[in-house]
Structures are given as structure tokens and as C-alpha cells.
Amino acid sequence: xxxxxxxxxxxxxxxxxxxxxxxxxxxxxxxxxxxxxxxxxxxxxxxxxxxxxxxxxxxxxxxxxxxxxxxxxxxxxxxxxxxxxxxxxxxxxxxxxxxxxxxxxxxxxxxxxxxxxxxxxxxxxxxxxxxxxxxxxxxxxxxxxxxxxxxxxxxxxxxxxxxxxxxxxxxxxxxxxxxxxxxxxxxxxxxxxxxxxxxxxxxxxxxxxxxxxxxxxxxxxxxxxxxxxxxxxxxxxxxxxxxxxxxxxxxxxxxxxxxxxxxxxxxxxxxxxxxxxxxxxxxxxxxxxxxxxxxxxxxxxxxxxxxxxxxxxxxxxxxxxxxxxxxxxxxxxxxxxxxxxxxxxxxxxxxxxxxxxxxxxxxxxxxxxxxxxxxxxxxxxxxxxxxxxxxxxxxxxxxxxxxxxxxxxxxxxxxxxxxxxxxxxxxxxxxxxxxxxxx
Amino acid sequence: xxxxxxxxxxxxxxxxxxxxxxxxxxxxxxxxxxxxxxxxxxxxxxxxxxxxxxxxxxxxxxxxxxxxxxxxxxxxxxxxxxxxxxxxxxxxxxxxxxxxxxxxxxxxxxxxxxxxxxxxxxxxxxxxxxxxxxxxxxxxxxxxxxxxxxxxxxxxxxxxxxxxxxxxxxxxxxxxxxxxxxxxxxxxxxxxxxxxxxxxxxxxxxxxxxxxxxxxxxxxxxxxxxxxxxxxxxxxxxxxxxxxxxxxxxxxxxxxxxxxxxxxxxxxxxxxxxxxxxxxxxxxxxxxxxxxxxxxxxxxxxxxxxxxxxxxxxxxxxxxxxxxxx
Numbered sequence: 001x002x003x004x005x006x007x008x009x010x011x012x013x014x015x016x017x018x019x020x021x022x023x024x025x026x027x028x029x030x031x032x033x034x035x036x037x038x039x040x041x042x043x044x045x046x047x048x049x050x051x052x053x054x055x056x057x058x059x060x061x062x063x064x065x066x067x068x069x070x071x072x073x074x075x076x077x078x079x080x081x082x083x084x085x086x087x088x089x090x091x092x093x094x095x096x097x098x099x100x101x102x103x104x105x106x107x108x109x110x111x112x113x114x115x116x117x118x119x120x121x122x123x124x125x126x127x128x129x130x131x132x133x134x135x136x137x138x139x140x141x142x143x144x145x146x147x148x149x150x151x152x153x154x155x156x157x158x159x160x161x162x163x164x165x166x167x168x169x170x171x172x173x174x175x176x177x178x179x180x181x182x183x184x185x186x187x188x189x190x191x192x193x194x195x196x197x198x199x200x201x202x203x204x205x206x207x208x209x210x211x212x213x214x215x216x217x218x219x220x221x222x223x224x225x226x227x228x229x230x231x232x233x234x235x236x237x238x239x240x241x242x243x244x245x246x247x248x249x250x251x252x253x254x255x256x257x258x259x260x261x262x263x264x265x266x267x268x269x270x271x272x273x274x275x276x277x278x279x280x281x282x283x284x285x286x287x288x289x290x291x292x293x294x295x296x297x298x299x300x301x302x303x304x305x306x307x308x309x310x311x312x313x314x315x316x317x318x319x320x321x322x323x324x325x326x327x328x329x330x331x332x333x334x335x336x337x338x339x340x341x342x343x344x345x346x347x348x349x350x351x352x353x354x355x356x357x358x359x360x361x362x363x364x365x366x367x368x369x370x371x372x373x374x375x376x377x378x379x380x381x382x383x384x385x386x387x388x389x390x391x392x393x394x395x396x397x398x399x400x401x402x403x404x405x406x407x408x409x410x411x412x413x414x415x416x417x418x419x420x421x422x423x424x425x426x427x428x429x430x431x432x433x434x435x436x437x438x439x
Numbered sequence: 440x441x442x443x444x445x446x447x448x449x450x451x452x453x454x455x456x457x458x459x460x461x462x463x464x465x466x467x468x469x470x471x472x473x474x475x476x477x478x479x480x481x482x483x484x485x486x487x488x489x490x491x492x493x494x495x496x497x498x499x500x501x502x503x504x505x506x507x508x509x510x511x512x513x514x515x516x517x518x519x520x521x522x523x524x525x526x527x528x529x530x531x532x533x534x535x536x537x538x539x540x541x542x543x544x545x546x547x548x549x550x551x552x553x554x555x556x557x558x559x560x561x562x563x564x565x566x567x568x569x570x571x572x573x574x575x576x577x578x579x580x581x582x583x584x585x586x587x588x589x590x591x592x593x594x595x596x597x598x599x600x601x602x603x604x605x606x607x608x609x610x611x612x613x614x615x616x617x618x619x620x621x622x623x624x625x626x627x628x629x630x631x632x633x634x635x636x637x638x639x640x641x642x643x644x645x646x647x648x649x650x651x652x653x654x655x656x657x658x659x660x661x662x663x664x665x666x667x668x669x670x671x672x673x674x675x676x677x678x679x680x681x682x683x684x685x686x687x688x689x690x691x692x693x694x695x696x697x698x699x700x701x702x703x704x705x706x707x708x709x710x711x712x713x714x715x716x717x718x719x720x721x722x723x724x725x726x727x728x729x730x731x732x733x734x735x736x737x738x739x740x741x742x743x744x745x746x747x748x749x750x751x752x753x754x755x756x757x758x759x760x761x762x763x764x765x
Contacts (some may be wrong), residue, residue, distance in 0.1 A: 247761060250763055319443060321443055350451075358456075365705050374761065375761040376761050409452075419447050
């Protein structure tokens with residue numbers, strides 16, 4: 001079975017939630033919509049306090065090409081435009097707060113059923129851009145940007161990422177099982193945009209029923225490829241390496257080797273946008289972990305407060321950590337006053353026993369991090385340099401190649417927070433670079 | 440709601456921590472230690488007990504004194520103690536063992552900042568210190584005397600390598616090698632340090648460590664392989680002057696050194712490529728000392744010398760990162 005070099009085998013723990021069918025979360029009374037739910041330039045609000053908004057109505061205007069709009073998750077009034085804690089950065093960030101009127105009325109003209117295959121690639125791309133679609137695996141890079149490669153970098157390999165290699169999470173798995181058509185049709189739209197006549201759907205072998213179903217449902221031009229169960233099998237560069245044998249050059253992008261990877265959820269959202277005119281205002285996510293009483297896979301509107309998600313899932317039980325995303329790369333939350341976002345691929349509540357709150361020791365040079373690193377770096381060295389804030393030296397140790405997958409940190413017997421040090425060093429480097437520009 | 444914790448990802452961790460690794464190495468040493476106790480009896484058990492306890496006590500006291508967290512429970516001091524005991528003659532007097540523990544823990548480890556920061560293998564630092572300072576006590580070997588069977592000993596009061604060196608110096612020939620039944624060093628019925636006598640028991644431990652992925656096969660295989668190859672070449676050239684490679688592989692501290700001492704994570708290179716270079720270096724130096732040096736055995740010196748090159752080797756053997764080839 002296809003795979004890459006390095007990586008780890010953490011306990012999957014998907015059993016908690018993987019057999020629970022997707023259920024829809026009841027509509028919240030209030031929604032907290034961060035204006036920045038994507039990587040790239042900010043988007044500025046185009047509504048004002050007191051405005052009435054309808055479901056699917058655009059709330060922000062992207063400032064630049066690498067940016068994405070957000071849309072109203074339901075109908076109601078804009079209660080406030082203010083700053084609150086952002087779930088990803090942990091900093092104060094602008095939010096549009098919407099008080100729902102309970103009617104959940106669509107914006108005029110929505111939903112708009114149409115045949116995407118009668119449209120041109122350019123029209124489809126424009127729809128995707130206006131629908132605020134971003135990478136829903138968690139990276140939240142604006143999808144239309146990935147779909148607009150420069151002329152000299154044509155895409156010939158399109159991969160639909162259904163690996164879902166993060167432990168615990170099963171949202172993509174449920175989506176593949178319950179709504180395979182959305183993914184397949186969305187993939188066909190992407191193929192049309194790129195002018196491709198084939199695609200590969202990569203699924204980790206621990207989801208045999210999803211593989212079987214997809215093999216049944218996909219047209220011959222979409223090939224279903226079972227992948228070895230190994231973290232981080234779903235990492236973009238490693239998926240490409242495993243499937244095509246081509247390595248994305250250091251510092252480069254998948255398009256440098258003619259490849260493009262989209263998460264299964266993203267592809268489904270593309271279908272909704274192109275075939276129904278529905279922008280990205282809801283997503284499927286796994287609410288799981290030993291710290292939640294009733295783990296569920298939920299369909300939830302963007303902006304729904306976390307508290308309501310927890311209530312719907314039977315409340316918390318001995319929660320020690322609340323994480324947006326998976327246990328390997330997810331982001332720990334400070335409080336329950338944060339909303340579900342476009343990139344929230346999972347909501348994980350871990351108990352003290354499940355997570356890792358121990359302190360760390362000196363590196364014993366066991367080399368496990370080097371074996372585990374899918375980027376083939378020397379994580380032990382990065383962590384030592386991190387302790388001493390030596391970001392310049394860390395650049396020589398390929399600091400910027402680290403994708404923070406956490407494999408090294410997972411295996412480190414000295415429990416060293418290597419990813420933490422890497423993030424810290426990258427921050428120092430960014431700050432120094434910004435200062436250099438000013439001077 | 441109770442307090443929740445916030446930290447960088449990842450939020451889960453492998454169960455294989457430092458105490459777990461130390462436990463595995465201790466388990467792997469048990470066969471070798473048992474053979475030592477079987478052939479040398481109560482004195483061997485005493486040396487092991489004194490060494491382990493004194494290393495742990497000294498580590499705790501030193502850490503307390505240096506204002507560090509006391510980490511005796513991580514098993515690393517106990518392991519150093521056990522390794523030191525394995526490297527001492529079974530009849531060592533108690534003060535020699537305690538002094539060795541002091542050197543290993545304080546000079547070998549804590550002065551550098553504790554576990555992970557020491558450049559040299561602590562147990563070997565202690566062994567070599569003792570060997571140079573107390574040559575008589577460190578080369579007074581108990582005769583192997585099986586616990587239950589009272590069989591006559593083939594080698595009396597000397598190690599095979601020691602006897603070889605003496606024979607070389609005294610008569611310029613090595614007929615002694617022919618008299619040795621190679622099954623003896625395989626199962627441990629020879630003179631030598633407490634834990635080095637049975638190649639078989641040590642190999643069992645090594646296989647366990649490799650199967651548990653505590654060590655990789657590179658260092659033992661290349662270390663022992665280099666010794667076998669080099670001594671083999673000289674043996675082919677002149678079998679009257681040089682002992683055969685099987686003799687060299689099975690005798691002295693090679694198995695203990697190659698499987699347990701040279702593979703110490705802290706003091707060996709971090710990549711597999713580096714480990715191979717390190718192991719070949721260990722092998723070459725061992726053979727040079729054994730064949731032409733003043734000491735009959737060179738494993739400890741070889742490992743310590745190569746320890747000094749580890750950071751250089753690490754620098755030379757950095758892995759090629761993803762995305763520069765192809």
C-alpha cells in the first residue's frame with residue numbers, strides 16, 4: 001500500500017465517534033462569526049450593527065485575491081461588530097455577532113439549483129471564490145487560489161484527500177459514507193475547473209467501508225486509492241509523494257510538481273456552491289474525546305458557540321483540554337466562548353489521562369524524532385535551539401520546512417515540546433523579518 | 440467548568456517515556472547479570488547491589504546539592520549502576536564499586552547537566568578511571584565457578600584476552616587460543632568482568648532491545664562486524680601471531696560494549712548513518728588496542744574515544760530533508 005517515509009502510529013481512537021451518523025445541531029440563538037476564517041489577507045465587514053441579514057448573505061468583502069468572504073449562517077440581525085478571542089490565534093479579532101430570528105430564511109435567490117457542468121471553468125472558479133470556500137481539513141487556505149495555478153505550473157494530478165489521518169476524528173469518514181455523491185460530484189466540478197480527466201481519491205485503509213463505497217460510486221475517471229494507516233498520511237506533500245513519487249520541493253507548493261490536493265469536505269462544499277449556490281455556512285465535524293459525554297458527528301453552522309455544541313453532546317466530563325482539530329495538530333482553546341469555524345475539522349475534549357500534561361527533560365538523543373519526522377529534519381536540534389531562542393541557527397536546520405505535524409513530539413521520550421519550540425522560533429524569525437523590512 | 444489546559448500541539452503522547460526506555464535496557468541486561476551471578480556467585484550479586492544502590496543515592500544527593508529536580512525514579516541512575524557493575528570484576532571490593540558510582544554519576548553525568556547532556560558514557564568513564572587508578576583491583580578476576588556444577592576451570596584467574604596478551608609478551612606466540620573451548624566464552628564460563636562473560640546472554644538482551652526498538656541494529660552489527668573483519672584479515676595473514684576472529688568476537692567486553700555501552704543513546708550519534716560511522720570507529724580502535732596496544736582489551740577506550748566524535752559525526756550525517764531530491 002502506498003505511503004511515505006517516516007511518520008508514526010498513534011492509537012486511532014476513532015471508535016468513540018466513527019459509527020455515529022451525522023446529526024444536525026439545532027439552530028443557535030446567537031452566532032459569532034469571525035471575519036478571518038482563512039489564511040491570507042483579511043476581509044472587511046460589509047454589514048453594520050443593526051442590519052438585517054439572511055441566511056447565506058455575504059458579510060465581508062475579501063481584501064485581495066488570497067482572502068475569503070464569510071456569509072451569514074442564518075437570518076437575523078447584526079447585534080454587534082466587535083473583537084473577541086480568535087480560536088486559532090488566541091488574539092482578539094473582529095467578529096460579526098448575529099442574533100438569529102429563528103426563521104432561518106435564505107437570502108434572496110438562494111438556494112439556486114443549476115447544472116455546474118453547463119458552466120465554464122471561469123464561472124465555476126468565480127462561484128467558488130464568492131462562496132468563501134477554504135481548505136476544510138484545518139489549513140483554511142482559500143480554495144479558489146489553489147484552483148488558479150499560474151500558466152507555467154499546470155496541474156495534472158488532482159487528489160481528493162479522505163485520509164483523515166488525525167486520531168479521533170471521523171467527520172470526513174462519515175461524510176464519505178453518508179454523502180458520497182457530494183464529494184464525487186464536487187470532485188468532478190474541480191476536474192472541470194482544472195480541465196482534468198482524472199482524479200485520485202486517497203483514503204486511509206482503516207476506513208474499508210468508505211473505500212468500498214467510494215469504489216462502487218466513483219466514475220472510472222476517479223480512482224480510489226487505499227493508503228497505509230500512518231500519521232501524517234493526509235499531509236498534502238506526503239500524500240503527493242506517496243501517490244505520485246514526486247516530492248514537493250522545499251519551500252514550494254504542490255503545484256510545483258503539478259499536483260493539487262483538496263480535502264473531501266472542501267470538495268463537498270464546492271459542490272454545494274456550484275450546484276446549489278450555497279456558500280460555506282456549515283460543516284460536518286466530529287465532537288469527540290473521553291471528556292465529552294456523547295461523542296457525535298454533527299452538521300453545524302459556522303459561528304455556533306462551542307457551549308451549545310457541548311450541551312447538544314451531553315456536556316463535558318472531566319475535561320482537561322478543549323481542542324479545535326485533531327489531537328496531533330489541533331489548537332487548544334482557552335475557553336468555551338469560541339465559535340465553530342470553517343476549518344474546525346474536529347472538536348476534541350480530552351481528559352487528563354488522555355492528554356499529556358507532563359513536564360519535559362533534556363534531550364537524550366535517542367533519535368526517535370528523526371525517525372518519525374516526515375520532512376526528515378532533526379527535530380531534537382530544533383528543540384535545543386528553541387530553548388535558547390536561536391532562530392538564525394534554526395534556519396540552517398530547516399526550521400521553515402517543519403510543517404508542525406507533531407510526530408517528533410509524540411514520540412519524544414523526554415516529552416520535549418518540540419512543536420512548541422518550532423512555533424516559537426518561527427515567530428522570532430517572522431518578527432525579525434518584519435523588523436528588517438521596517439528598517 | 441474546571442480549569443482547562445492550553446498548550447501547543449500535539450495533545451497526545453506515546454507511552455514510551457524515559458523511565459520506560461530505562462526499564463527496557465535493565466530488562467535486557469538481566470540475562471547477562473544472571474550469568475555473572477551464576478558463575479561468580481554471591482560476590483557478583485553484592486557488586487551489582489552496591490553499584491545500583493550507590494548510583495541512585497549519589498544521584499539523588501548530587502541533584503539535591505546542585506539544586507536540580509531529583510530524577511532517581513527515571514531509572515537512569517539504576518541503569519548506570521547496573522552497567523557499571525557489569526563492567527567491574529565480580530570480586531571488586533565495596534569501596535571500589537562506590538568510588539566507581541561516584542565517578543560515573545558525578546563526573547560522568549551530573550557535572551555536564553545530568554541525563555542527556557553528558558558527552559561520555561558514564562559507566563565507562565568510571566570503569567576507565569578505576570582501571571587506570573586501581574589496576575590491580577581492576578584486573579583481579581574471580582575464577583568462574585558454576586553455582587551447581589563444580590567443574591574444573593579452563594582458564595584460571597585471567598581473562599582470555601589477558602592470557603593472550605601475556606603469552607604474546609612472554610613467548611611471542613598465542614598457542615593459548617587453541618586451548619580455549621569457544622563454547623566457554625559463549626555461555627560465560629571464563630574469567631572477566633561480571634557482566635561480559637557470556638556472549639549468548641548479552642546477545643539475547645541485544646535482540647530484545649532491537650525488537651523493542653530501543654536501539655537499532657547498526658551499532659552492534661557494525662562494531663562487532665568491524666572487529667571480526669579486521670581480526671580476520673590479520674588472522675589469515677598470520678594465524679600464529681593473531682587470534683582468530685571468533686575468539687575476538689566472543690572474548691572480552693566486545694558484546695557488552697557493542698550491545699549496551701556503545702548504543703547508549705545520549706553518547707552515540709543520532710542518525711543511522713552516523714551510528715555506522717561511530718561503530719566502525721569503535722571497532723577499529725578496539726582491534727588496534729587489542730592487537731598492538733599495552734592493554735589486553737580496548738572496547739572501553741574505543742567507545743570513549745568515539746564518544747568524543749559524536750557531535751562531529753552528527754554534523755556530518757544530517758539527513759537530507761524532504762523535497763530536495765527527485
